Amino acid sequence: MESPIETSTQDWVMESAGESRSFLSLNGEVARPGVRRRGVSRREFIGSALVATAGAVFSRASETPRWQMGCYTRPWAQFDYHAAFDGIAAAGFKYVGLMTTKSKNNLIVSLATTPKEAAAIGAEAKQRGLKVISMWADEFANTDDLKHLIENSAACGCPNLLLGGTDEQRADAYYRIVAECCDYATAKKVGLSVKPHGGTNPNGTRCRQIIERVGNKNFRLWYDPGNIFYYSDGKLDPVDDAAAVDGLVAGMSVKDFRPPNEVEITPGTGQVNFAKVLARLQQGGFTHGPLVVECLDHGDLAHLNAEAVKAHKFLEALTHQKA
Numbered sequence: 001m002e003s004p005i006e007t008s009t010q011d012w013v014m015e016s017a018g019e020s021r022s023f024l025s026l027n028g029e030v031a032r033p034g035v036r037r038r039g040v041s042r043r044e045f046i047g048s049a050l051v052a053t054a055g056a057v058f059s060r061a062s063e064t065p066r067w068q069m070g071c072y073t074r075p076w077a078q079f080d081y082h083a084a085f086d087g088i089a090a091a092g093f094k095y096v097g098l099m100t101t102k103s104k105n106n107l108i109v110s111l112a113t114t115p116k117e118a119a120a121i122g123a124e125a126k127q128r129g130l131k132v133i134s135m136w137a138d139e140f141a142n143t144d145d146l147k148h149l150i151e152n153s154a155a156c157g158c159p160n161l162l163l164g165g166t167d168e169q170r171a172d173a174y175y176r177i178v179a180e181c182c183d184y185a186t187a188k189k190v191g192l193s194v195k196p197h198g199g200t201n202p203n204g205t206r207c208r209q210i211i212e213r214v215g216n217k218n219f220r221l222w223y224d225p226g227n228i229f230y231y232s233d234g235k236l237d238p239v240d241d242a243a244a245v246d247g248l249v250a251g252m253s254v255k256d257f258r259p260p261n262e263v264e265i266t267p268g269t270g271q272v273n274f275a276k277v278l279a280r281l282q283q284g285g286f287t288h289g290p291l292v293v294e295c296l297d298h299g300d301l302a303h304l305n306a307e308a309v310k311a312h313k314f315l316e317a318l319t320h321q322k323a
Contacts, residue, residue, distance in 0.1 A: 065321060065323075066287075066288045066319075066321060067288060067289070067290075067291050067315075067319045067321055068094070068095050068133055068289065068290045068291065068292075069093060069094070069095065069291050069292075069312070069315045069316070069319070069321070069323040070088070070093050070094070070095025070096055070097055070130075070133045070134070070290060070291070070292040070293070071088045071091065071093050071095075071096060071097065071292060071293040071308060071311065071312075072096070072097035072098075072099045072134070072136075072253070072292055072293065072294045073085075073088070073096065073097065073098060073099050073100060073101055073108060074099040074100050074294055074295060075264075075295060075296040075304050075307070075308070076101070076301075076304060077099075077100040077101060077102065077106065078102060079101070079102055079301060080101065080102050081098075081101035081102075081103075081108045081121075082124070083301060084096075084101065085124060085125055085128050085130060086128065087301070087304060087305040087308050088128075088130060088308060089128040089129055089130055090305060090308075090309075091305065091308035091309045091311070091312045092309070092312045092323055093130070093308070093312055093323060094129065094130065094131065094323060095130065095131050095132075095133040095290065095292065096125050096130040096131070096132055096133065097132070097133055097134035097135070097136070097162075097292045097294075098121070098132060098134070098135040098136060098156070098158065099136040099294075100136075105138070107136065107138055108121060109121060109135055109138075109149075109152050109153075109156060110138040111138045111139075111140070111145055111148060111149065113152050114152075115151050115152055115154075115155035116155070118151075118152040118153075118155040118156040119155040119156060119157075121156050122155065122156030122157040122158070125156075126157070131157065132156050132157050132158040133158065133159070133160060133251075133290045133292060134158065134160045134161075134162050134222070134251060134290060134292055135149075135152070135153045135156070135158045135160065135161055135162065136162050136164070137149050137161050137162060137163045137164065140177065142177060143177050143180050143181055145177075146177055146178070146181045147181055147184055149161060150181065150184060150185045150188050150190050150192075151188065153188070153190045154188040154189065154190050158190070159189060159190060159191060160190070160191050160193060160222070160250065160251060160290065161185065161190050161191070161192050161193070162193055162194075162195060162222050163178065163192060163193065163194045163195075164194075164195065164197045165194050165195070165197050165198075165199050165200055165201035165210070166199055166200065167199040167200065168199070168200055171199075171200045171210075175210060175213060175214055178192060178214055178219060179214045179215070179216060179219075182214065182216035182218045182219050183216070183218070185218055186218045191218055191220060191250055192218055192219045192220070193219065193220045193221060193222040193250050193251065194207060194210060194211070194219070194221060194222065195207075195221070195222040195223070195224045195227065195253060196223070196224045196227040196228055196231065197224070197227060197231075198227075198231045202227075202231035202232065203228055203231065203232065203236060203241050203244070204221075204223075204228070204241040204242060204243075204244035204245040205241070205244040207221050207244075207245065207248070208221075208244055208245060208248060211248055220248055220249065220250035221245050221248040221249050221250065222249075222250060222251045222252065222253060223238075223242070223245060223249050223251070223252040223253070223281060223286075224252070224253040224255055224294070225238035225241075225242075225252075225255065225256075225257075225272045225274070225277045226238075226253070226255030226256050226257040226263045226270070226272060226294075226295070227253075227255065227263070228241045229257035229271060229272065230257055230261060230263050233260075233261070234257070234259050234260065234261075234271070237273075238272060238277050239273055239276045239277055239280060242277055242280040242281050242284065243280060243284070245281070245284060246283075246284030246285060247284060247285045248284075249281055249284065249285070249286035249289070250286075250289060250290075251289050251290035251291070251292065252278075252281070252286070252289075252290065252291050252292070253292055253293075253294040254267045254274070254291050254292060254293045254294065254311075254315065255267070255272075255293075255294045255295050256268065256269060256270030256271070256272045256274075256295070257270050257271050257272055258270040258271060259271065263295055264295045264296070264297070264298060265295060265296075265297050266295075266296050266297045266307045266310055266311055266314075267293055267295075267311050267314050267315070268310075268311075268314040269297070274318055275318060278318065278319075291315060291318075291319070293308075293311045293315070296308060296311060
């Protein structure tokens, strides 16, 4: 029986007359001309290679994907939010957006929520393999209100606080509050955004005016193609509207539309041409970021969960990326 043989790889040392060079040896040390280092054994070499390979794999696995595909809790609004978390995770999503739920004020996180409670909600999502990617903002009346919502967003680990906007009468005060809170949100690592949602912000052009008026890089647009159709009575196609939002988009609510005024349907079953919308948004600079399904076809819990699976597959096909 042969005894184990331990071979040695050649030292990475180069000697050259008249020149002084140094090279990295296999163990990461600098090899100097004329200096012999101990050889690296085969066992050490293989072990180092395995560690390097494992590190590279871990690094790739921990990288944020190009598109963060998720689903809001809105379709499960008639149920406790735990049912939404379970359904979203079971469908294969890795990200969740906090919106409506069965509660006193119909929201998962609101002005009545403490940061401690918000952190617990974020932990519950994490237990299911979900990361909170977006949070719908409760109505706020002053800077203290909005700052509290920002704190709740940060507490549950959410990087995006989504605002619904307001009407013409309250617009000046509303966006003055937003402007005053942008830097505070930046310090908390929370981005603020507004979506097309009627009132003063029914489409991309009006949203651009609002964002430029606030004038802070931490206040962006959360695009919503279904709402572009909805708030124009089906007359404005988001494929055309998307040209107005170049350079502004931070994320997108993946919402479809069916005439005359239906948006609570599963993406891919309505009038929105998502492939063209996303292509136009990419042309304008939205090349990566959150894509969060907002609505699904109505039904009981089993039906909603099945529709979530369909929405997940739809996003994978749209982006050519595994969620």
